Amino acid sequence: MLRLSTFPFKTLKTQPKVSDNRSTSILLQWGYIRQCMAWAYEFLPMGHKVLRNIENIIREEMDNAGYHEMLMTILTPRELWETTSRWDIPEYFKVPGWGNSEYRIAPTNEENVTNIFREFIQSYKDLPTCVYHIQKKFRNEKRAKSGLLRGREFIMKDAYSFHANIEDFEVFYEDIKKVYMRVFDRLGIGADTVIADADGGAISDKNSHEFQTFLTIGEDIIVQDSSGYSYNLELASGIADTKNTDEAKKPMEYIDTTADIVTMEKMAEYFHAPLWQCLKTVIYKTDSGKFFSIVIRGDLDVNEIKVTKFIARKYGEWFTQATEEDLIQLGTVRGFATPIRDARLPIENYGDESLMSAHNYFGGSNALAKSTKNVNIEDLDIIEFAEFNEPIEGFTSRNVPGELLTFRRACEVGNIFHLGEKYSKPFGLSFSDENNETVSRVEMGCYGIGVSRLMGVLAEYFMTDTGIAWPESVAPADYYIIVIGEDNIERAMTLAKELESQGKSVILDDRMGGKYGFWQKAADCDLWGIPNRIVISPKTLEKWGYELKKRTEIEGKLINF
């Protein structure tokens, strides 16, 4: 039992403004956490209790699913990261040891776990298997942000699975989705948590998902329609809203403008035209020096993930944006680049399909202070159209014709993805199959839940005007006993011990003296979000009982001892 009379972690009168989100400020104010330095938090006792409750729910569901908990190291040798060519990632810390030795404090443990399983996977009978651990992770973030939601030091549950083939992986992948949803249900955020398709990087598009909880402070945007379509904006796809396509196409004209209309906004302002009517041309250079452009409606952003995939297929190369020098060499100028046939550049132009949704664009001419108006598809030298845009409000669904896509801010609480043989191959995993033949491809998957991040998400999600109304499953205690009158502490302690013997956790507010009247104590109970409030006072004792009130109730009721 936690007796508040000897509890030193007082709440603050004012909200510290050290964080960029409300829940972290509240967690600071109410003594759940403290900042050790920017983006590294100390969990004070109340915060630690919430954290452990979150952890235990995750642990129980993982254990019930038959996954094995273990504990890998934080300090890892350089060689482990060189095996997978991940040593030189600037966001991962390097730690010098004696002599020339170098270590890494692990940001993730694919290398550890694959190295361990090199020994334990020998036969097809050892597969599939899944292990997990709950431990602190470290990222050398240049500028971390969002309080508990992203930090240099954070607690993760990370799980790793190993499979004899892709079919087996896919069955497992569907199972772990259900395990994750059970976790989020028990944490009370299941109804507002969706499974969104996410970018799987080079390995997999199909098997990469994020668990996203709708929250206005979320860093991500989830795009959905009523068919169940649910994608992270970075991957989302929709049909661009048509603009002035009923307008007749006019012949292209050159016009003298000014040198400073080098952004879409300035261009739109200069022409008194909407953003969408301005043509955006972004020029890129591949690693081998080829140039290409993406042409898109001025109100839309080029989604570089989509471009990357398209170009990888096309040229098999990586690329970066062209420099101003590159542009001059190509014969154009920043702000005035255009793919019009009349002023053709020696590059390949690709058009976003949104271009079809409007007519008579304003654009550049590849010469300074010279623009074009009434530019139409026919005027452009575009060799292929594809989807390069990031959908915006107004786009419609590809699954439900005419239905507007919805866009909601969300916070990522978990992710699951296919690793394929990205790690198992460099570590040389293999096993012998039913016919005793060696199979040298082991499929892996990787599954994360942000434990300390979840504490921030829950705080934000369950925030009320009087405190954080933690769900019972994670509240710092089950019961909060307010005792009025020094003489009644003994009686309250007896009740607390009774509750504890039933496996309940109890905070005993036995603070006495001037400012600790009933209302102060009741306010603190709400503030800490304890689900059940008990009052033991001369009044209740007169009736040989105590008052019990659930947080969700307005009136308490008398319970006899």
Added chain:
Amino acid sequence: MLRLSTFPFKTLKTQPKVSDNRSTSILLQWGYIRQCMAWAYEFLPMGHKVLRNIENIIREEMDNAGYHEMLMTILTPRELWETTSRWDIPEYFKVPGWGNSEYRIAPTNEENVTNIFREFIQSYKDLPTCVYHIQKKFRNEKRAKSGLLRGREFIMKDAYSFHANIEDFEVFYEDIKKVYMRVFDRLGIGADTVIADADGGAISDKNSHEFQTFLTIGEDIIVQDSSGYSYNLELASGIADTKNTDEAKKPMEYIDTTADIVTMEKMAEYFHAPLWQCLKTVIYKTDSGKFFSIVIRGDLDVNEIKVTKFIARKYGEWFTQATEEDLIQLGTVRGFATPIRDARLPIENYGDESLMSAHNYFGGSNALAKSTKNVNIEDLDIIEFAEFNEPIEGFTSRNVPGELLTFRRACEVGNIFHLGEKYSKPFGLSFSDENNETVSRVEMGCYGIGVSRLMGVLAEYFMTDTGIAWPESVAPADYYIIVIGEDNIERAMTLAKELESQGKSVILDDRMGGKYGFWQKAADCDLWGIPNRIVISPKTLEKWGYELKKRTEIEGKLINF
């Protein structure tokens, strides 16, 4: 329930020889742990279960005592360590961040906790208080050793207490000794764990204790007598055994010897004399350049902790051993230094009290290849006698006259010590007392238990020929069910679920096929040290029951369903 049929962490047929102690080899062989790199261990599922059980016992006892659990950061800013002038300690890791920023991965958390309590200690009413956390710690050990017992990465429970005055601290200090002993009792090592006085460094002699568990692989030696005296060898004190004091003192003589008798052993061999009859003279130089010597019986070692304390009182200075150049400058030579009056050096000589226990010593003459024999106290220029030795077998107790001291190897499992204001002062802690006056001295104490180290200690302590007989409190599971016959797995699972509903943990050995007969399974049960073994086989089912055997019993008994 852990089903072994799908458990990939097989045991090894042979014992890996990667560690310098038997228990770590065994823990490796039986799949409890793996080495990620030298002295950093991965805890595989079985090891993780043991670790968590140890952790939970510590947590329960700390919570019962009213101490508050929290969780401090691992990554800490350089400034925190500069506040206490502990940034430049080579055994503590430094971690470069972006730009010039530097962090430390914490080897201990005095700085964190004191920094946090700067805010929370305001009034005498906030004191005393004690917090703890259980977390990994990191030390940049040059050459770690002893497997799990000492590592670069290890798990510690560290607690910190704050007090308004020394009397309050002392009351608390006695209480936490009892809490610690309850922990060690529950872990099954209480009977062989003693509280030994240890070196408190500069802060405190009186309030610095180690909890030492007797083990032959221990790194420490505990010196005891029957009065309850229990000291770490580094601090122990006894009465030197008398040697030839009944022999008549003879006049000192110079003798020509050889240049190579520069160690005690060579000297003893040359003179065909016992080691104790050779005089050892160690010359030191203080930081300000003063020289002094410690003169001691040749079979004893100078204990530098005792010398440090003596010299600190005498000169208020630190010191190091004199170099060969220093010796030449002083007019002597390595191996032949002596404090005899006849060849007086310009230094102050201090004699260990053990010198009185013998007569007629062999010694040097401050000249190369020239020695002395029949040297007696009267021949020496010693300005003060004190205790500078480390006792050895044969020394007797100071408390029980004539009783021989005992010397036993032990392994440190916990330590507690007074920090005084070492940390509270640089962090500027203060509080207002009953009269509302500011008190700027806050007493602190610090209390550690080595969690991962305890796993190694328990493994070593409970080792048997057939496995580690873990006590029930930490065993990886309560029950091990051996099921014979594929058809009976269902029945065994029902029983396992029943046991789990009673809060018991179960390993189900449902492995089938050739090598997994009864004896193999029974051996694995012993090897993993599970306290209760259940057998479900056609034979037991015939009698409508199962066989239950405790590890300590030879015969099991039939229990009906």
